[in-house]
Amino acid sequence: MWSYHQRVASIGFFGGFIWSMVGYALFYLNFTSVGPALALDPWALPDWKKTYIGHLVGIIFLSILSIGVAFLYRYTLQKLSSIWPGVIFGVVLWGIVFYFFHPIFPSLKPVTELDADTIITTLSLYILYGVFIGYSISFEYEEMERSQS
Amino acid sequence: MGKERKWRWKKTKPPRETKQEKEKMPISTDLKENEAILKERLGIGINFDVGVRTLRLLDRDLHLYFVTGLCDMEYVIELLKELMRLESNNREDRPDDVMETIENHLTHVQVEYKDTLDDCIVEVLSGLVFILVDGESRGIVIDVRNYPGRGPEEPDNEKVIRGARDGYTENIIESTALTRRRIRDERLRTEIMRIGDRSQTDVCLSYIDGIVDPEMVDIVRKELESIRIDGLPMAEKVVEEYIVDQGYTPFPLVRYTERPDVAAAHLLEGHILIIVDASPSVIITPTTLFHHVQHAEEYRQAPFIGTFIRWIRFFGIFASIFILPLWLLVVLEPQFLPDPFQYIGPSEDSNVSEFMQIFLAEIGIELLRLAAIHTPTPLATALGLVAALLIGEIAVEVGLFTSEVILYVALGAIGVFATPSYELGIAIKVMRLALLIAVVSFGSAGFVIATLIMFLLLVRLRVFNKPYLWPFLPFDAQSLWQIMVRTTVPSLRYRPRIVHPKDPIRQTSD
Numbered sequence: 001m002w003s004y005h006q007r008v009a010s011i012g013f014f015g016g017f018i019w020s021m022v023g024y025a026l027f028y029l030n031f032t033s034v035g036p037a038l039a040l041d042p043w044a045l046p047d048w049k050k051t052y053i054g055h056l057v058g059i060i061f062l063s064i065l066s067i068g069v070a071f072l073y074r075y076t077l078q079k080l081s082s083i084w085p086g087v088i089f090g091v092v093l094w095g096i097v098f099y100f101f102h103p104i105f106p107s108l109k110p111v112t113e114l115d116a117d118t119i120i121t122t123l124s125l126y127i128l129y130g131v132f133i134g135y136s137i138s139f140e141y142e143e144m145e146r147s148q149s
Numbered sequence: 150m151g152k153e154r155k156w157r158w159k160k161t162k163p164p165r166e167t168k169q170e171k172e173k174m175p176i177s178t179d180l181k182e183n184e185a186i187l188k189e190r191l192g193i194g195i196n197f198d199v200g201v202r203t204l205r206l207l208d209r210d211l212h213l214y215f216v217t218g219l220c221d222m223e224y225v226i227e228l229l230k231e232l233m234r235l236e237s238n239n240r241e242d243r244p245d246d247v248m249e250t251i252e253n254h255l256t257h258v259q260v261e262y263k264d265t266l267d268d269c270i271v272e273v274l275s276g277l278v279f280i281l282v283d284g285e286s287r288g289i290v291i292d293v294r295n296y297p298g299r300g301p302e303e304p305d306n307e308k309v310i311r312g313a314r315d316g317y318t319e320n321i322i323e324s325t326a327l328t329r330r331r332i333r334d335e336r337l338r339t340e341i342m343r344i345g346d347r348s349q350t351d352v353c354l355s356y357i358d359g360i361v362d363p364e365m366v367d368i369v370r371k372e373l374e375s376i377r378i379d380g381l382p383m384a385e386k387v388v389e390e391y392i393v394d395q396g397y398t399p400f401p402l403v404r405y406t407e408r409p410d411v412a413a414a415h416l417l418e419g420h421i422l423i424i425v426d427a428s429p430s431v432i433i434t435p436t437t438l439f440h441h442v443q444h445a446e447e448y449r450q451a452p453f454i455g456t457f458i459r460w461i462r463f464f465g466i467f468a469s470i471f472i473l474p475l476w477l478l479v480v481l482e483p484q485f486l487p488d489p490f491q492y493i494g495p496s497e498d499s500n501v502s503e504f505m506q507i508f509l510a511e512i513g514i515e516l517l518r519l520a521a522i523h524t525p526t527p528l529a530t531a532l533g534l535v536a537a538l539l540i541g542e543i544a545v546e547v548g549l550f551t552s553e554v555i556l557y558v559a560l561g562a563i564g565v566f567a568t569p570s571y572e573l574g575i576a577i578k579v580m581r582l583a584l585l586i587a588v589v590s591f592g593s594a595g596f597v598i599a600t601l602i603m604f605l606l607l608v609r610l611r612v613f614n615k616p617y618l619w620p621f622l623p624f625d626a627q628s629l630w631q632i633m634v635r636t637t638v639p640s641l642r643y644r645p646r647i648v649h650p651k652d653p654i655r656q657t658s659d
Contacts, residue, residue: 001627001643001653002626002627007625007626010624010626011624011626014624014626015624028487029475029485029487030484030485030486030487031485031593031597083605083608083609087605116594117593117594117597120593120594120597120598121593121597124597124598124600124601127601127605128601128604131605131608131622132622132624135608135616135622135623136622136623136624136625139616139619139623140623140625143646146649
């Protein structure tokens with residue numbers, strides 16, 4: 001049986017993996033103009049970062065980055081047991097990426113210039129991602145509390 | 150309510166009656182008085198199937214009450230023979246304690262004393278017989294039940310290629326016996342209770358003590374005991390609606406099975422069974438969505454093949470929900486189509502809009518399915534012929550449907566049929582229709598937002614405080630692995646965490 005921290009790490013990793021895969025699928029179906037390769041945007045990399053290799057590397061990068069996101073959630077909001085903190089967490093993450101960190105993504109257009117489909121799809125993805133991480137961690141926390149009592 | 154009780158209780162729960170147990174009528178020592186009351190209450194003389202046999206025994210009057218058809222007359226005759234022999238053997242030497250002598254001569258395994266007429270009446274109407282003796286304030290109840298019924302047969306909707314072919318029957322005693330035949334554990338508990346003020350239906354709560362979460366058993370037992378309905382003719386479905394809050398969710402919240410091996414496997418994982426008399430379907434609870442997409446067949450095949458079957462089924466279910474709405478979306482808004490798939494989309498102009506075509510075809514398939522349920526077998530071929538010709542050929546030729554619509558609608562329908570749980574299949578169909586309506590009304594935004602909302606509603610759904618989408622969300626990598634891959638049985642070390650088993654270890658590896 002895994003420990004709590006192992007579970008948090010796995011939630012982060014697979015949360016990043018699953019939802020960036022879904023993001024790639026939606027990118028392929030033209031629902032959004034930004035794919036997982038956005039994560040590689042701040043780095044100066046050869047041309048492959050614009051092809052499918054860039055997206056796959058982006059998926060792996062996001063999966064690993066999400067472990068950190070999961071621990072961030074674990075040390076701040078783990079005690080809130082509902083899906084709503086996760087939803088808000090996702091929306092806030094989206095705001096951070098698309099507004100706050102906007103300058104570090106040279107190829108990302110400002111939010112005001114993005115098309116509606118992209119905004120709706122990415123926002124939905126971030127909500128799902130936030131719920132996935134938030135709800136899973138608070139559930140694991142409850143389970144841990146339960147087994148200790 | 151504490152933190153654990155977070156699921157919503159049924160809002161329309163009828164007010165719990167505060168009435169005390171109805172005053173029960175004691176058995177009078179005067180047999181004549183009892184006879185008059187019973188004649189009135191059981192309608193003896195009006196009912197043709199309730200009867201009484203009177204005997205004179207050891208200088209006392211003795212009445213034996215029975216319901217024909219529910220008890221085995223062979224045994225009753227055997228009992229009467231023995232009582233008559235008792236009378237003829239003891240002509241000179243009268244025993245002191247008549248009641249005890251009679252009890253000692255009842256040649257049956259299950260013999261019990263009852264103190265009130267009400268208890269006796271309930272028992273006789275369940276098919277037992279009871280004996281009242283003049284001058285005694287107790288009755289003797291003998292279980293000679295023999296219900297009309299069928300033998301265990303393979304359930305129609307849970308067939309396997311290999312393995313056990315027996316299935317639960319309408320008889321609760323046979324059903325519990327079929328379970329116990331598979332689990333000889335002394336800790337297997339089968340609690341029985343009567344539900345329904347008029348029907349007095351037997352309901353059995355079954356679990357393995359030491360594995361099951363005792364809190365869970367208490368909750369289910371309490372929910373069952375608080376049912377105050379007149380009768381349960383629809384058996385397990387009525388019970389289900391009392392113990393889980395279905396609300397407006399189309400998704401099945403408990404799993405039904407008619408297979409004793411499936412039920413036994415779930416008992417060993419720490420689930421609870423609810424068996425209702427007069428129905429072969431048994432409730433397994435608590436369950437999550439992923440319990441409804443597994444099938445006994447996967448465990449009858451090699452792990453690799455089992456995994457393969459499961460993945461094909463998952464793909465089928467997934468495609469059944471999303472392919473048709475996505476196709477409609479790319480037809481309405483072709484810019485979503487990736488370049489390699491440009492050939493998708495109707496090539497010829499149709500007279501009816503794509504959405505209406507899909508909608509009509511879906512309704513048509515649903516109608517055919519409904520019709521097929523109660524079409525007698527000899528007519529089923531004719532029905533199939535009409536269906537194939539009507540929808541498949543003529544509709545295209547007339548120009549009502551395009552062939553592509555039929556292809557994708559059929560794909561969706563096959564996914565529904567491939568879902569092991571009939572209830573889940575219909576829920577999937579409803580989801581697909583909702584997505585189609587969202588797509589036709591709001592385009593791509595409708596598709597994305599409708600999917601998001603449906604997903605979040607499923608995430609929020611809890612059955613007995615167990616998240617419905619577990620182990621996907623809340624995510625549990627180890628448990629999800631067990632679902633994605635049908636692993637070998639020797640490698641299964643732990644029971645699923647979600648049921649909170651008291652003993653989490655399934656097998657030890659030495």
